[in-house]
Amino acid sequence: MGEEPNQELRDRLGRLAQEGGLVGFGVCSVEPFGEVREEMERRVDDGTSGRERFTYTDPEIATDLGRSFPWARSLIVGSVTYLPAGGDPGRSQPNTGRIARFATHDHYQPLRSALAAVANQLREVGHQAEVLADDNRLVDRAAAVRSGVAWWGKSTMALAPRYGPWLLLGSVVTDAMLPVSEPMARGCGSCTACIPACPTGALDNEGVLDATRCISYWAQTPGMIPLDIRESWGDRFYGCDDCLEACPPGQRWAERADAEGGRVDLLEVLARSDQELMTEYEHFYVPRRDARFLRRNALVALGHGGNSEAVPVVAGYLGSSLGVLRAHAAWALGRLGGEKAASALAGAVEAEDDNDVRAEIDRALARIHSGA
Ligand code: B12
Ligand code: SF4
Ligand code: SF4
Known part of the structure; x- marks a missing residue:
């Protein structure tokens, strides 16, 4: 006969999780997903995962815990909500940018420490246990759905009653045999609010996201941001919350968010050194830990929400040694418009030896001259 699942241990772990601040707790099997x-x-x-690495580095590893943890017998899944502490970016103000609520602080820290307490308890009673949160060896949302911690929404977010999509997810894989949870008996029903709320049309009706059209993806992906995505960027500095903000099950919870936080002064961002930026935003995922991508995002946001004060700062980036910054600065000046922007662009075009950047400058000048 097989080993009986240990209900007493599960209850003890559930209490620990709650004391540690987890708002969701469930257990599921470790069968491959x-x-x-x-x-x-x-x-x-089909290319819709874009250049995403993470779990996509090896989908087989990400969906079969047995490959990384041959001893695995149960998966404990937990969630934290990062609201109200996530802040509220409020209404747009000139020269400022928005940080998505999940990234206003290191909101993963409370999740990891609550899961570490669960893992330590398991080890104390002689079991193996390892914490996984945002790890390449597990698709967190698939685990949350299987363990009854959440349902799978059409925005592709994992949702729970009361908190809606405002959750971060993590797990503890263990060799303990624990009783499994029932899946959550809820779903989106006839709601489709997130789909038209997405500014770039990245979501389809089947709960599939085209990462190559998602602003959150581009905010953390190196290289040139495609022109049509830049046009829909708005005042974002990092991340995007539009499909979450539109989601009815989380809206009352979102109203409880702090008034402070979530908005940064973009001119100040552009004035800082690379090292200062990477220290301040240490908890962001930034490709190669290279501050140029945060500057690139800030330039695009200024193209949307900058005023005349932003023009000389953005124009200064036409002299950058990095083509990606010269190109995005040119684009932003094209949107900011005005004589000063036009003369900075006209001055830069002569010296520009990168054809792609030159094309950006030409487009920006044409935009200003057309008065668009
Ligand atoms: C890659 C990634 C991204 C990519 C791509 C996201 C995507 N939708 O595919 C980008 C950069 C765009 C991104 C953006 C964001 N992300 Co992200 N991201 C990840 C990461 C690292 C891997 C996700 C993955 O492998 N997905 C593979 C796809 C196939 O699965 P999935 O959508 O995650 O899960 C669902 C499917 O498996 C589906 N499913 C099950 N069976 C089947 C069968 C079929 C046929 C289909 C179609 C689907 C399906 O059910 C699952 C549950 O919803 C995870 C961390 C991790 N290790 O899991 C975080 C994670 C998904 N991200 C997270 C967050 C917070 C965000 C943002 C909200 C951040 C922001 N504000 O900018 C946005 C949300 C955008 C959105 N609408 O999804 C949280 C989500 C928490 C939650 N409540 O759902 C995670 C879980 C991190 C964490 N540990 O909390 N992210
Ligand atoms: S995060 Fe933004 S861009 Fe990405 S799917 Fe949601 S609303 Fe669309
Ligand atoms: S907005 Fe509606 S359809 Fe989209 S995830 Fe939320 S409940 Fe589901």
Whole structure:
């Protein structure tokens, strides 16, 4: 006969999780997530996962815990809500940018410490246990859905009653046999609010996200941001919350967010050194820890929400040694418009030897001259 699942241990772990601040707690089997793997491979094949690494580095590893943890027998899943502490960016003000609420602070820290307490308890009673949160070896949302911690929303977010999508997810994989939870008996029903709320049309009706159209993806992906995505960027500095803000199950909870936080002075961002930026935003995922990508994001946001004060600062980036910054500065000046922007662009075009950047400058000048 197989080993009986240990209900007493599960109850003890559940109490610890609650004391540690987890708002969701569930247990599921460690069977491979076969459908999720197929779905990831489909997205890699049709290009909708973009240049995403993380779990997409090896979908088989990400969907089969047995590959990384041959001793695994149960998966404990927990969630924290980062609101109200996530802040409220409030209404747009000139020369400022928005940080998505999940990134206003290191909101993963309370999640990891609550899960570490659960893992320590398991180790104390002789079990193996490892914490996984935002790890390449597990698709967190698939685990949350299987363990009854959340349902899978059409925005692709994992949602729970009361908190809606405002959750971060993590797990503890263990060799303890624990009783599993029932899946959550809720879903989106006929709601489709997130789909038209997405400014770039990245969501389809089947709960699939085209990462190459998602602003959150581009805010953390190196290189040139495609022109049509830049046009829809708004005043974002990092992340995007539009499909979360539109989600009815989380709206009352979002109203409880602090008034402070979530908005940064973009001129100040552009004035700082690389080292200062990477220290301040240490908890962001920034490609290669290279501050140029935060500057690039700030330039695009200034193209949307900057005023005349922003023009000389943005124009200064036409002299950057980095093509990606010269190109995005030119684009932003094209949107900011005015004589000073036009003369900075006209001055830069002569000296520009990168054809792509030159094309950006030409486009920006044409935009200003057309008065668009
Ligand atoms: C890659 C990634 C991204 C990418 C791509 C996201 C995507 N939707 O595919 C980008 C950069 C765009 C991104 C953005 C964001 N992300 Co992200 N991201 C991840 C990461 C690292 C991997 C996700 C992954 O592998 N997905 C693979 C796809 C296939 O699965 P999934 O959508 O995650 O899960 C669902 C499917 O598997 C589905 N499913 C199951 N069976 C089947 C079968 C079929 C046929 C289909 C179609 C689907 C399906 O059910 C699952 C549950 O919803 C995870 C961390 C992790 N290790 O899991 C965080 C994670 C998903 N991100 C998170 C967050 C907070 C965000 C943002 C809100 C940040 C922001 N404000 O900017 C946005 C939200 C954008 C959105 N609408 O999804 C949280 C989500 C928490 C939650 N409540 O859902 C996670 C879980 C991190 C964490 N540990 O909390 N992210
Ligand atoms: S995060 Fe923003 S861009 Fe990405 S799917 Fe949601 S609303 Fe669209
Ligand atoms: S907005 Fe509606 S459809 Fe989209 S995830 Fe939320 S409840 Fe589901």
